[in-house]
Amino acid sequence: MSSGGSGEPTDRDRDAVGRARNERPRDRLGRPLPRxxxxxxxxxEGVARSPEQTLLEAQRLLDDGMPFHAHEVLEDAWKAAPEATRGLWKGLAQLAVGATHAARGNVAGAVALLRRGADHIEPYRDEPPHGIDVTGxxxxxxxxxxxxxxxxxxxxxPRLRGAG
Structure with missing residues (x-):
């Protein structure tokens, strides 16, 4: 156990600079499991991937029923993306979180994240980068x-690049 800011012990894992890092095992939908x-x-976290590698890994995880894990891959791309495509990656990550909430039975979270993700990717519809099927x-x-x-x-x- 580490100590929280109040001096009270907590069961949250922390990295070297004190940021929370939950190292508990997780299920296919990203829910923490008992130690x-x-x-x-x-x-x-923080893996530098090309857009191609990101899309392939995220689609593999989506296909394997692991949208939470796909979200983590897409979130790395979002954090590292140039300003011009940051909204696209953010929106894709939000779509994966929306799928996660739906699979967990969280209707309000699913609806909110699916719609928010769509709003973020919509500006890329006319000229979708990296072969992403924004319209689909x-x-x-x-x-x-x-x-x-x-x-x-x-x-x-979801198919990040359409039916192909």
Whole structure:
């Protein structure tokens, strides 16, 4: 156990500069599991990937039913992206979080993040970078936000680059 700012012990893991880093194992949807219980491998943070590598890894994780982990990969791209594409990567990460909330049964979170993610990627619709199917993702996000509101509990996997 580490000590929080109040001097009281906490069970939060901290990095060398005191930022919270939860090292507990996680399930396929990113939910923390009790210590000592096997979880799925975590995505390392801060990995520098090319846009191609990012999209391939994120799609693999989405296809494997791990949207939370895909969000972590997309979040690395968002944090490292040049200003011109930062909103795109942020929106893609939010779509993955929206899919995570939907899979966890959090309707309000799913709807909010799917719509917010769509709003962030929409400016890239006319000239989508890196072969991203922005138009298809907009349709997917908006249709599925409505479906989740209506009671759907499972979303089809989004295709970052369309059907290909």
């Amino acid at each position: 000592g219980v096997p979880g799925v491998p975590r995505q390392p 993702l907009l349709r997917w996000a908006r249709d599925h936000a409505t479906a989740v509101e209506a009671g759907a509990d499972q979303l089809p996997v």
